[in-house]
Amino acid sequence: MNADFSPYVNRLPATEVPVENVTLAPGPFTMSYGFNLDFLKASVEGAGLLNPPILLESGAGDLLIVSGYRRISALVELGRTHFPARVLEANKIHHLDALLINFFDNLATREFNPVEKGMILGRLAEYLSVEQILDFYMSLLGLPPRKSTLENYISFDRVLDEILKRSLLDGTISEATARALLGRSKEERQAMSGLFTKVTFNMNQQKQLLELLTDTSRISGVSIAEMIQSEPFADILDSASMNRPQKARAILLLLRTMRFPRLTRADEVFKKRVAKLHLPQEVQIKASPYFESEFYRMEISFRNGRQLKDLINQLVNIDGLQEMQDPWEGAE
Structure with missing residues (x-):
């Protein structure tokens, strides 16, 4: 962030803002995903809003959320119609600086999950060169300064569907599996996202699954989506007598049978x-x-x-x- 803006931002007084004037959808400065508001709502109800969010005039009459997206989301769920916020004037701050205000505000208080890291890097890439991001921001996010890593994390946010994003965050799939899925077609990712919601594969099994699906599809000429939607798979997925880990073992056995008859x-x-x-x-x-x-x-x-x-x-x-x-x- 340009240091010249720090005094401007810090001396802004908080004013009461109607919720209806704020764009509540994730915007160009948002870097929050997969969060739970229960503790934050309890905090707001117990002690009020101790740290007012920062908003930015969009120039179109509404206000964009710069920082405090989670806090505002909690206020909305609590039914609040107004809240105190510091409002930045549109012509006094660059969008990159607004983005960095939120980035450094969050960096000081919490860890970012893989999807949030992708959101941050994707937004930074709109203003900064690849070299600038690799040289400075990757290390702040705990990532190696490699272009491939940068591209993978941006794709976690932009390519994976909501089911796969949630699966990545809750540990259903590993980051290695998520990276492997980035190279698949949208149809294949959708088929596999449905599979991961019904079956629990450990990390080693996830690797085996992808390898077996790929090899079997290549040899048989049947697409991965068609295989997953086939009757033998459906019989396993719909079985009431097997739990999720048992279904994983059954699916891998089925694929080995198909791959290595x-x-x-x-x-x-x-x-x-x-x-x-x-x-x-x-x-x-x-x-x-x-x-x-x-x-x-x-x-x-x-x-x-x-x-x-x-x-x-x-x-x-x-x-x-x-x-x-x-x-x-x-x-x-």
Whole structure:
């Protein structure tokens, strides 16, 4: 902010402003998203409006919110028709300075979420060069000074739909997943936003989901949106017997079956062969994921050496153990 404006802003008296004169929709200086007004309303009801918002004459007869968007939103929800505010004259301050008033006012009092960071960077980009933003403002937002990071955060605000924005803020999807979704078509993002509202994927599962959807779509020629809207997906999503994490595992299994039909069949054959051995319950034979390793693993759980010896003797006498081989070899 131009230092010449600080005395002007600071000495402005607060005047009573009718709510009807204020543009309440998010405007060019707004940098608040995904907030809860309950505590703020309680504060206003208990102690009044201690810090008057700052407004700017638009030149068209109405007033734009410079700072205090949340406070004004709380006042409106409380049914207030007037509130004290400091009003800046349109011809005495540049819009960039008005934006920076709000930025530094918020920077001193709270953390910005990813969408808010995108709102800030997008608004700064209307007045400043990329180099200016990277050199100064990225570090203030706790971000690395990279152009790709700048572009990603601006896109969080401008590209993601409301469902995905909320999913990002509440932790339903990670920032890595949000970045990956930026490169998808609008149709694909909409299909996946609906998926994320019904199913809980952890971070690793989100990565697997995107990779499997992409690969399966490329191989099959079926769009991601069509896959998600298909009957097998719908059966899982509409299932009343599975919770959200269980649905995530079921969807990933479905996609692996679609993506790797040969390996899926091999896994089924392998499990059948192991089942036919009738191993003691303390013994398990496992294959590596997708049979990536040429070796199989046997796990034995035992309480003491005597039990271990007994289990080994049982294994030695199991018919068919010596016939174990890769599931794609031999007849079933």
